[in-house]
Amino acid sequence: MAGTRPKKAITAYDVADHAGVSQSAVSRTFTPGASISAKTKAKVLASAKALGYRPNFIAKSLITRKSGITGVALGYADNPFYPALMEELMKRLSRQGRRFLLFNGDPQRDSDPELEEILRYQVDALILMSSTLSSHLAADCKDAGIPVVLINRRTEDGSTSSVTGDNFVGARKIAEFLMAGGHQRPAFLAGAENSSTNREREEGFRAGLSAAGGTAPLRACGNYQLEGARQATRELLASPDRPDAIFCANDHMAIGALEVARYEFGLDVGREISIVGFDDVDMAAWPSFDLTTYSQPVNEMAEAAMELIDLEEKAEPVHRRIPGELIIRKSARNPK
Amino acid sequence: MAGTRPKKAITAYDVADHAGVSQSAVSRTFTPGASISAKTKAKVLASAKALGYRPNFIAKSLITRKSGITGVALGYADNPFYPALMEELMKRLSRQGRRFLLFNGDPQRDSDPELEEILRYQVDALILMSSTLSSHLAADCKDAGIPVVLINRRTEDGSTSSVTGDNFVGARKIAEFLMAGGHQRPAFLAGAENSSTNREREEGFRAGLSAAGGTAPLRACGNYQLEGARQATRELLASPDRPDAIFCANDHMAIGALEVARYEFGLDVGREISIVGFDDVDMAAWPSFDLTTYSQPVNEMAEAAMELIDLEEKAEPVHRRIPGELIIRKSARNPK
DNA sequence: CTGAAAGCGCTTACAG
DNA sequence: CTGAAAGCGCTTACAG
DSSP states (O other): OOSOOOOOOOOHHHHHHHHTSOHHHHHHHTSTTOOOOHHHHHHHHHHHHHHTOOOOHHHHHHHHSOOSEEEEEEOOTTSTHHHHHHHHHHHHHHHTTOEEEEEEOOSSSOOHHHHHHHHTTTOSEEEEESOOOOHHHHHHHHHTTOOEEEESOOOTTOOSEEEEEOHHHHHHHHHHHHHHTTOSSEEEEEOOTTOHHHHHHHHHHHHHHHHTTOOOOEEEEOTTOHHHHHHHHHHHHHSTTOOSEEEESSHHHHHHHHHIIIIISOOOBTTTBEEEOSBOOGGGGSTTTOOBEEBOOHHHHHHHHHHHHHSTTOSSOOEEEEOOOEEOOSSSOOOO | OOOOOOSSOOOHHHHHHHHTSOHHHHHHHTSTTOOOOHHHHHHHHHHHHHHTOOOOHHHHHHHHSOOSEEEEEEOOTTSTHHHHHHHHHHHHHHHTTOEEEEEEOOSSSOOHHHHHHHHTTTOSEEEEESOOOOHHHHHHHHHTTOOEEEESOOOTTOOSEEEEEOHHHHHHHHHHHHHHTTOSSEEEEEOOTTOHHHHHHHHHHHHHHHHTTOOOOEEEEOTTOHHHHHHHHHHHHHSTTOOSEEEESSHHHHHHHHHIIIIISOOOBTTTBEEEOSBOOGGGGSTTTOOBEEBOOHHHHHHHHHHHHHSTTOSSOOEEEEOOOEEOOSSSOOOO
């Protein structure tokens, strides 16, 4: 071969020779809880240090069939909810000494090809943030004993474990809050039409509206994109029956909507029009937005995801709903 | 459907048996460019499909000593510059069929322990975003033939390859712009004191100021944190000789500063006080901020990083400066 | 083009 | 507690 092969690494055998022990002893030194005397261990450690030995996890993985790697699919990184969630996940995984193999769970196309790849790395678990996987692949994971958990999304048939916020309840509470505030023409600014989260939020919103004697909401779709949300807001606000409240399927879109209302239509947000989001991302609390929203606590969601992936060989999928709460700020008119 | 499938992973031997060929033939089928007849390959592929075979990358890595994994250290995920950069990197790595092992490059403490770990996974390369590594570890990487590139940071001695924006020049241009706009009392809101990026930006700013006959800037430190930036801004604006312009070491802090000026001090940003950032993150263009800044193009920086890690066994470290440009918006008073 | 065989760097029964 | 040995699932000379 013309290419340069990395130079030979220092192996457990080199250390064993140097320390005058067997290779097994070297292995045991680096295996917590293995049966080895303090004296032997000390010798090995000294030799390892002298030689700059670093146990090869790849070789270990081959035998133990556990790579210590968790695959994580990230969808929309521009929505700050996901980087925040990712960070919480990373902290917890790090703490357990697990690694984090990130891959692009492109939500537009079928992301399976890349997911297939990931399985070849013998990941111990798969966490999907705003991505989904085909039933075929889900079955493969099950066969391989790889726990899978979806965060902020569910599959149609509920066959894969999930951690979600309380979308239906949260959206219903938002509807009640808006109706109590005397709003007449509520609108719903939708995310991706095929997303379970969007569907649940819309259903909760409609349920809350009709329970409070309201009409069906106006509707526009922003597809979870910032520009999409802006465009949808323009449509809504330019229409003859302009809404007096817009519930956006997430904070990311709500911020886009708020800016359009304020800077393009000159509306006093919170007085002339009410805008509400969902997630309570950090940015929602910034004075520029001061967004009324419903929280999805990323730390609790990450924690729950960690618990679910540890329930390794569970027979049945588990669905965890993490409760949130209505966060009242200034972007929507409050009930009197 | 087939009957009960064994939990044991199916290996190349199983496929070989099924196809009536040798295990070598199976391996060659999945090795692009390997010497194998179309007929044999077809047989193997059919058997592989029938059995649901998936080559084990871990085993492959053990032999080839290439894992196909690039380690990426992420520092401050709350600064949107980093998620944006990460996404660009991920896209490119994905396209090359490489994986992305993310780890927490905690910038506060010495992040080496976790970095040490990462090397055991035989990563092919290391990309550090706003993290640094000890000279000891850098030497280890060199010995192991693992390319390392720093993004948006340099080491003191320049011994590790890097990709950075043009910090000095950009900051100098900002100083010139501010001086041309008639500002009398400029201030610098610093990031982490020990960061090369912060230092370069401060030096460029001071150089530009004095070249234009200005005074040394007032100064406060926000440590790259949002809350730190807010606090620093409060100090600056409450001081008897309140600055009339604040250059913040990055957009993230500039946004915090802008909000404090506008919402806490009631200042008309862009008229009563000028606030300038650095990076040109997406958010800087939002109407709520409309931030004058200097761009660091994440796509070009990611591209450059990819090129540097491909220069595998280079003898000398390479330092790439990616030029940016002054982005004039409304948060600072313009020259007449 | 093809197969038998060695070996990548470890873990883990198995004996002692 | 310790070591010799088998083997994890592949790639890759080597011979045919």
